[in-house]
């Protein structure tokens with residue numbers, strides 16, 4: 001089956017000018033890469049948490065109808081990446097001077113830990129009132145794959161838990177993280 005998204009990229013003609021082969025290749029690569037490490041890291045973080053918190057796992061089993069808000073809370077608690085930009089003009093924020101051309105990084109996960117918005121933010125609470133989370137950022141460059149990512153986590157959890165209702169981290173495993181743009185355990189050996 002032809003992918004509608006890739007097909008749209010291949011046939012796109014902004015302002016009537018078709019994209020070049022290089023641009024098409026770039027956009028398609030970006031689309032695939034955007035959905036690889038992010039989903040991998042998100043799932044590793046969530047599965048690690050559930051392996052270490054059997055009471056939360058039980059709660060998920062007990063509340064199948066709440067799966068969407070469960071996924072949203074897990075995505076809030078484990079937002080894995082950030083936004084980077086290059087300033088197009090001089091800017092001042094809270095007394096900090098920034099210059100045109102400076103590179104800035106927005107630590108999105110920190111926004112999901114703002115206690116004024118999410119009280120007791122480190123706690124996983126599936127009954128939090130629904131609020132915008134910044135896992136996928138917001139605005140014109142927000143994640144194109146956010147809906148797919150939410151579905152992947154949701155279906156991943158549903159199908160996994162049907163077959164493997166209880167699991168744990170393999171004894172003796174040391175969980176390792178690698179510095180980089182996407183944060184999650186490098187490997188997660190599980191036993192059941």
Ligand code: HEM
Nearest residue numbers: 031034035038039042083084135136137141143144145149
């Ligand atoms: C849990 C998984 C994911 C997370 C946490 C995530 C997070 C993000 C974030 C924070 C951005 C904004 C980056 C910025 O502002 O510089 C972004 C952009 C993007 N993401 Fe995702 N993403 C995920 C999954 C996916 C998937 C599954 C796809 C595609 C199949 C995807 C494709 C993209 C693309 C194409 C952009 C660029 C959008 C633009 O610049 O207009 N992402 N993502």
